[in-house]
Amino acid sequence: MADDDMMLMQMEDEEGTTFGAEELAAAGEAGEDDDELEPLENVGTGNLPEFTPVDPTSLIEVEEVRRLPVPPHRYTPLKQNWEHIVDPIVNVLGLAIQMNVKARKIEIQNCEYTTDSSALQRAADFVKAFLLGFDLDDAMALLRLDDLYVDSFEIDDVKRLQGNHRSRAIGRICGAQGKTKHTIENALRVRIVVADSKIHILGAFTNIKLARRAVCSLIMGTPPGKVYGQLRSASARLATRY
Incomplete structure (x- = not known):
């Protein structure tokens, strides 16, 4: 055996290959270099896919059509306000509209x-709100604002009433000369249409919920004075929220 100073330590791996001490030292230094972390600004910037911007007009289906039936009692208001209805739909939203008389x-x-x-959905909501009985200016708010909705329900959905009981329920909702209905509208910033046994409410989601609760209380027989107290507290909460 040679001298200890000249002897190289050898190590045999699993496959039987031998490595000298100098080779092991060099491999250790290389391993230390590999353990260094890559800078954060270079992480994840290797092979990222590139997406081209989507053209909004490519999502529009030209053949899509909305057909809205016109109730008989809304023909006269529709004729009187036809130009005011067509103008924002054609000039602002860029849609085509026509009246199929047949x-x-x-x-x-x-x-x-x-x-x-x-645009098509907003125009359909606008026209539908007008056909339900809302004023043109109130219905046109659906074109300008995004958080307005229309909620419809019937008196029978709350409580089944027959004959004079239903008439009295409608009277409680409207009040003398529409006082109760106007109070609900002004307190909760909504618009209400009472069409026989159907009730339509236009407004924001939270306001519609509060207005519907007040109308349901009147249908169930709650005196208007008690409902006014509930409206005052609800109006105060809305004022602090917004």
Whole structure:
């Protein structure tokens, strides 16, 4: 055996390959270099996919049509306000609209000038609100604001009433000369339409919920004075929230 100073330590791996001490030292230094972390700004920037922006007009289906039936009692208001209804739908939303006299329906369709994919739905909500009985200015708010909705329900959904009982329930909702209905509208910033046994409410989600609760209380027989007290507290909560 040679001298200890000249002897190289050898190590045999699992496959039987031998490594000298100098080779092991060099491998250890290389391993220390590999343990160094890559800078954070370079992490995840290797092979990221590149997505091109989507053209909003590509999401619009030109053949999509909305047909809204016109109730008989809304023909006269529709004729009187037809120009005011068509103007924002055509000039602002870029849609095509026509009145199908034979089918008695209003047809709204996308066209080549439509640039917003939600324009058709907004126009349909606007026209539907007008056909339900809301004023033109109130219905047009659906075109300007995004958080307005229309909720509809019937008196029978709350309580089944027959004959004079239903008439008295409608009278409690409206009040003398519409006083109760106007109080609910002004306190909760909503609009209410009472069409026989059907009730339609236009407003924000939270306001509609409070207004519907007040109307249901009147249907169940709660005196208007008690409902006024509930409206005052609800109006105060809305004032602090907004």
